[in-house]
Each structure stands twice: as C-alpha cells, then as structure tokens.
Amino acid sequence: MADVPTKTARAEWGTRFGFLMAMIGAMVGAGNIWRFPYVMGNNGGGAFVLAFLVLLFLLAVPGLMAEVALGRYTNKGVIGAFRDVVGRGGMVGLGVVVLLVNIALMSYYSPVIAWTLYYAVHSLLFTFTQPGFEAEPFMLGLFDNAALMIGLHTVVMGSIAAILALGIRRGVERIVVYAVPALVIALAVMTIRGLTLDGASEGIAFAFTIDWAFLTYSDTWIAALGQALFSTGLGWGIALTVGSYLREYDDVPLGGGVFTAIGESSIGILAALAIFPIVFAVGIEPDAGAGLAFVSLVEVFPEIPLGGLVAILFFVGFFLATFTSGLLITEVSVTTLAEETRFTRTQTVLGVCGGIWLLGLPSAYSVDILDYLDFVFGNWGLPLATLMIIGIIGWVMGPERLRLLAVNQNAGIHVGRWWNPVIKYVIPTVMLFIMAYFAWENFGTAEMIGGMLVLVLFPIIGYALMSVIEGRGEQPDTADLTGGDD
Amino acid sequence: MALTAEVIGMLAFTLLAFWGIATWSLVRTLRQEDRKVEILKHQDRMDTYSPESLAELREWIENNPNDPLADEARQQHNECVDALKHTDMHYYDWSSEEIDRLDRV
Structure with missing residues (x-):
C-alpha cells in the first residue's frame, strides 16, 4: 500500500538538463523569433544589445532568481506559494491574479501557436516554394478562415492537454529536452545557410552596426526594458511553477537566473543571425511580427538555394518555440489548480485546457481580438502579474529571508546583499513605470481602458474569490512575515 | 559589402556576452550536478x-x-553544519579548520 501514489506526492524534474530546457522552452517564444531581431536592428543595433544586456543583468537575472527560489522554497504552485507567504485569506487572491493573467495570455497565445503549426505543416509540404505562391494572400487566407483557425486552435490545446496529462517528467520534460536543442540547431543551420549567401553581410550590418546615439534615446531603453522583461517571462508564474519541481539539492541562481535569462536571449540573437542575412541577401526590407515571419521570410525562401529546406528549419523551429512556451504557460494553471482542488492532474489538465480553448475561441476567430488582448495583457496584465510575485517577495516575505533560505542554499553561485534592493525597490518601480508609461502613451484608447479594467478588476476578483474560499476575516496564519526584513 | 571592424567587433562581443555566458553557465551547472550526484x-x-x-x-x-522564520533558518544552518561534520565528501570548498570552527545555533 505504501507504493500507492497519493495526491500529495509531488513530481520532480528527472534531470538538471530537463529543468534548464523547461525554463528555456517556456521563455523562448514568438517574441524571440519575430520581434527581437527587428527591435534590435531598429534601435541602434549594437547599442541596443548593450542596453539590453545591462537590463538583463539588472532586472531579469535577479528577478528570475527570486521567482524560481519562491517556487523551490514553497514547493507549491502560484496560489499555494502566495498562501505560504501571505497566510490564508483574501490576500491569496493576488496569486489568483497571476493565474487569471496566465489563462488570458494562453487564450490568445494558442491561436499564435496555431499559426506557426499551420506554417510548419506547409513548410513540410514545400508549399512556399511552389510556382505562383503568394505569401500575403496565403497569410490573410489563414487569418480570415475562422473554421480553420478554430480547428488549429483545437489541435494545439488538445496536443498540450495530451502532453501535460502525462505529467512533469513523462510529459513536459520529455518534450523540452528535444524541442529546445532542435530549435537551436534549426536556427544555427539557417544561420550558416544565410551567411553563405551573397549580400548576407548587409543583414549583419543592419543588426550589429553600433549607433551610440541610440543609448541617449529613451525609446531605446524602453524597447530594451520591454524585451528584457517580457521575453524572459519574469513574474508570470512560469518560473515559480518550474522552480517548484526542483529537487532537494538543486541550484537556483545559476540555472534559474543566469542561464535562463542569458540563454533565452541568446536564441533571440541567433534568430537575428538566422533571419537578417537571408532577408537582406534577397533585398527585402526587414519587418517584425507576422509580417516578418509569414510574409517577408516566406517570400525569401523561394529565392535562395535549398529554400524549401530552410523554410522547414525555420517554421518547425518557430513552432517548437511557441509550443513549448504554451506547454509551460498552461502548466502554471494545471499545477496550482491540481493542488488547490480535489481533481486529479488529468482532470485538471482537461478542465484547464478546455477552459483556455473556450476562452481562446474569439482570438482564433478574429485577429483583431487577438491583437487587442495581446496589447492589453502585454502592457498591463503581465506587468501586474510580475508586480504581484515580486511584490510579495520584496514586501511581504522579504528578499533577505528568501536569499538566505532558498537562493543561496545549494547554489552554484553566491548571491550577495546587492540582490535585496533590486527585488524590493528596483523591479517593482520598473513595473509601475511600465504600466504608467503605456497608460500615458495610449491614454483614452480602448486598449488603455481594457488595461485599466484588468488592473482594477483582476485584484478585486482574486481577493473576493479567495476571501470566500478561505473564509472571510480569518486571521492569516503566517501573516507575521509581513513587513519584510530589510 | 564588407563588414567594418566595428561591426565585426560588436558581433564578436554579442556572441561572447550571450552565447559565451549561456554556454559557461550551462556547462558549469551541469558539472555541478554531476558532482552532487557523485557525492550522493x-x-x-x-x-x-x-x-x-x-x-x-x-x-x-x-x-x-x-523572526518568524528563525527556526527554519536554524534548522537549515544546523543541517548544513551536521552534514559537514559527519560526512567525508563536501560539495563546497570547506577547509578542515573552517569545519572545526562551526557549531550549531
């Protein structure tokens, strides 16, 4: 009987490599492939790289260390981790905010994964190198075909559910240990192909020419800040969830902080090296987003030798990048709801994936709805989630306590006291600045109004929900942590 | 179009700063893992x-x-001290003198 698994038995990563690939797989997404190279090239090239690197080490590395450490320290998902820190009661609802943001994020990210799946399949069919193929009508044909999009969205969420149902080690880990290296190899081979084309050097010059004046522009720093925070997925609950499955003697700061932040950014650099030499060699203007991946690059592939094979490398790699992110974004909700309810993991997976599928239908149906949600949650929802997680570490638990009890325990590198003010003051201030900046920039627009609704309603919903569930007015059982220690 | 020395230098710096650090941290953390497995x-x-x-x-x-977490901190401190005093192989770079000077709190 002792071998019968119980609900309380908690999974662990099978290998260190599995944990590291899960972190990279979660954080490397569409933004690394279709946004980073363009932002880099248009914001001073090398100057942007320097600004980005500074902000990575100043914000993303310490922030990820904190988030992973909280997961490892509590060995729980988002809501359980918040309860361990703030005590039972309505304040646990701040963790619900993180959960709601993740579910919303995944509801419109699943159709994005669906796009990459569609293009990956067509790359394998060599559609893009067929005579008479036209990239823009092909893309618009996909976006306008609601039935096809909903079908693809269903396939994506069904695949994610099937993998997550297998569990952390047999499901997620088995996929990421192959998918992430495959993505890197695909981009590396594409880079080699691109660099051997005539005119490739113009693409390198576009991305890496240093225009020092850009370091004096606020736009450069805002772009670098957005990239450093959003690309690394800091404070979205993903790092916390992945960290909660670490084993007893596992390190946090070297793998969860330095490797994750710098490693996932390295894939953005590799994407720039893979994309721009090819784009410039063919003489097409660089672009970002769907325009880059689904029009510019698709137009380029027929023009280069072995273009059909390069298209397979790119789109299969792109699909793997988005799919592994989707897996881990969904895992955030699965982990915490499986812990907080009486449902089994399989039942929870089905419930979460079914719910996300339902919520994702509008985004699958209309690109405009997807764009709207992306703007609202990208600019206000995700920074709010980050503020919740880093906020409770900085202002309730106290960074010094977490540093001593979790960050430096079994650590591969020592993290000094400099870390405390970064977590307590710098990251929360930056997140408040980002939300205020985008509100100012978009004042009065429908997006800004939606963002403000998220900022106001999500905490209220979370607080009310957990007040009811955990008992209104009950005294927090660990609330004496409040106030921090430094 | 020939690349300027400045562009080549920036490319080299970028590769070193990103792929260099990422590779270093990956290799280091995997080696540390091997060492821990060996000790265990x-x-x-x-x-x-x-x-x-x-x-x-x-x-x-x-x-x-x-502090509300002082007991937990004491436990973690003492577990480490006990492990150092009662085991032969150590993961971190502890000298015999340092271990001799340690006591529980």
Whole structure:
C-alpha cells in the first residue's frame, strides 16, 4: 500500500538538463523569433544589445532568481506559494491574479501557436516554394478562415492537454529536452545557410552596426526594458511553477537566473543571425511580427538555394518555440489548480485546457481580438502579474529571508546583499513605470481602458474569490512575515 | 559589402556576452550536478551552503532570533553544519579548520 501514489506526492524534474530546457522552452517564444531581431536592428543595433544586456543583468537575472527560489522554497504552485507567504485569506487572491493573467495570455497565445503549426505543416509540404505562391494572400487566407483557425486552435490545446496529462517528467520534460536543442540547431543551420549567401553581410550590418546615439534615446531603453522583461517571462508564474519541481539539492541562481535569462536571449540573437542575412541577401526590407515571419521570410525562401529546406528549419523551429512556451504557460494553471482542488492532474489538465480553448475561441476567430488582448495583457496584465510575485517577495516575505533560505542554499553561485534592493525597490518601480508609461502613451484608447479594467478588476476578483474560499476575516496564519526584513 | 571592424567587433562581443555566458553557465551547472550526484552516491546527505552563505545565514539568525522564520533558518544552518561534520565528501570548498570552527545555533 505504501507504493500507492497519493495526491500529495509531488513530481520532480528527472534531470538538471530537463529543468534548464523547461525554463528555456517556456521563455523562448514568438517574441524571440519575430520581434527581437527587428527591435534590435531598429534601435541602434549594437547599442541596443548593450542596453539590453545591462537590463538583463539588472532586472531579469535577479528577478528570475527570486521567482524560481519562491517556487523551490514553497514547493507549491502560484496560489499555494502566495498562501505560504501571505497566510490564508483574501490576500491569496493576488496569486489568483497571476493565474487569471496566465489563462488570458494562453487564450490568445494558442491561436499564435496555431499559426506557426499551420506554417510548419506547409513548410513540410514545400508549399512556399511552389510556382505562383503568394505569401500575403496565403497569410490573410489563414487569418480570415475562422473554421480553420478554430480547428488549429483545437489541435494545439488538445496536443498540450495530451502532453501535460502525462505529467512533469513523462510529459513536459520529455518534450523540452528535444524541442529546445532542435530549435537551436534549426536556427544555427539557417544561420550558416544565410551567411553563405551573397549580400548576407548587409543583414549583419543592419543588426550589429553600433549607433551610440541610440543609448541617449529613451525609446531605446524602453524597447530594451520591454524585451528584457517580457521575453524572459519574469513574474508570470512560469518560473515559480518550474522552480517548484526542483529537487532537494538543486541550484537556483545559476540555472534559474543566469542561464535562463542569458540563454533565452541568446536564441533571440541567433534568430537575428538566422533571419537578417537571408532577408537582406534577397533585398527585402526587414519587418517584425507576422509580417516578418509569414510574409517577408516566406517570400525569401523561394529565392535562395535549398529554400524549401530552410523554410522547414525555420517554421518547425518557430513552432517548437511557441509550443513549448504554451506547454509551460498552461502548466502554471494545471499545477496550482491540481493542488488547490480535489481533481486529479488529468482532470485538471482537461478542465484547464478546455477552459483556455473556450476562452481562446474569439482570438482564433478574429485577429483583431487577438491583437487587442495581446496589447492589453502585454502592457498591463503581465506587468501586474510580475508586480504581484515580486511584490510579495520584496514586501511581504522579504528578499533577505528568501536569499538566505532558498537562493543561496545549494547554489552554484553566491548571491550577495546587492540582490535585496533590486527585488524590493528596483523591479517593482520598473513595473509601475511600465504600466504608467503605456497608460500615458495610449491614454483614452480602448486598449488603455481594457488595461485599466484588468488592473482594477483582476485584484478585486482574486481577493473576493479567495476571501470566500478561505473564509472571510480569518486571521492569516503566517501573516507575521509581513513587513519584510530589510 | 564588407563588414567594418566595428561591426565585426560588436558581433564578436554579442556572441561572447550571450552565447559565451549561456554556454559557461550551462556547462558549469551541469558539472555541478554531476558532482552532487557523485557525492550522493557515497553518502546520503551533503553540505548545502558555501562558507560565505552559511556565515551570512548565521549572522542573520543571531541578529533576528525572534523572526518568524528563525527556526527554519536554524534548522537549515544546523543541517548544513551536521552534514559537514559527519560526512567525508563536501560539495563546497570547506577547509578542515573552517569545519572545526562551526557549531550549531
């Protein structure tokens, strides 16, 4: 009987490599492939790289260390981790905010994964190198075909559910240990192909020419800040969830902080090296987003030798990048709801994936709805989630306590006291600045109004929900942590 | 179009700063993992703090004896001290003199 698994038995990563690939797989997404190279090239090239690197080490590395450490320290998902820190009661609802943001994020990210799946399949069919193929009508044909999009969205969420149902080690880990290296190899081979084309050097010059004046522009720093925070997925609950499955003697700061932040950014650099030499060699203007991946690059592939094979490398790699992110974004909700309810993991997976599928239908149906949600949650929802997680570490638990009890325990590198003010003051201030900046920039627009609704309603919903569930007015059982220690 | 020295230099710096650090941290953390696995093949526990980290933990416990997490901190400190005193292989770079000077809190 002792071998019968119980609900309380908690999974662990099978290998260190599995944990590291899960972190990279979660954080490397569409933004690394279709946004980073363009932002880099248009914001001073090398100057942007320097600004980005500074902000990575100043914000993303310490922030990820904190988030992973909280997961490892509590060995729980988002809501359980918040309860361990703030005590039972309505304040646990701040963790619900993180959960709601993740579910919303995944509801419109699943159709994005669906796009990459569609293009990956067509790359394998060599559609893009067929005579008479036209990239823009092909893309618009996909976006306008609601039935096809909903079908693809269903396939994506069904695949994610099937993998997550297998569990952390047999499901997620088995996929990421192959998918992430495959993505890197695909981009590396594409880079080699691109660099051997005539005119490739113009693409390198576009991305890496240093225009020092850009370091004096606020736009450069805002772009670098957005990239450093959003690309690394800091404070979205993903790092916390992945960290909660670490084993007893596992390190946090070297793998969860330095490797994750710098490693996932390295894939953005590799994407720039893979994309721009090819784009410039063919003489097409660089672009970002769907325009880059689904029009510019698709137009380029027929023009280069072995273009059909390069298209397979790119789109299969792109699909793997988005799919592994989707897996881990969904895992955030699965982990915490499986812990907080009486449902089994399989039942929870089905419930979460079914719910996300339902919520994702509008985004699958209309690109405009997807764009709207992306703007609202990208600019206000995700920074709010980050503020919740880093906020409770900085202002309730106290960074010094977490540093001593979790960050430096079994650590591969020592993290000094400099870390405390970064977590307590710098990251929360930056997140408040980002939300205020985008509100100012978009004042009065429908997006800004939606963002403000998220900022106001999500905490209220979370607080009310957990007040009811955990008992209104009950005294927090660990609330004496409040106030921090430094 | 020939690349300028400045562009080549920036490219080299970028590759070093990103792929260099990422590769270094990946190799380092995997080697550390191998070392931990090797130690745990010979004994059932090992030291959990470096000398610097354990000293900071001890200092914090002494300065915050009534903190809600002080008991947990004491437990983690003492587990590390016990592991250092009762095992032969150590993960962190502890000298015999340093271990001799350690005591539980």
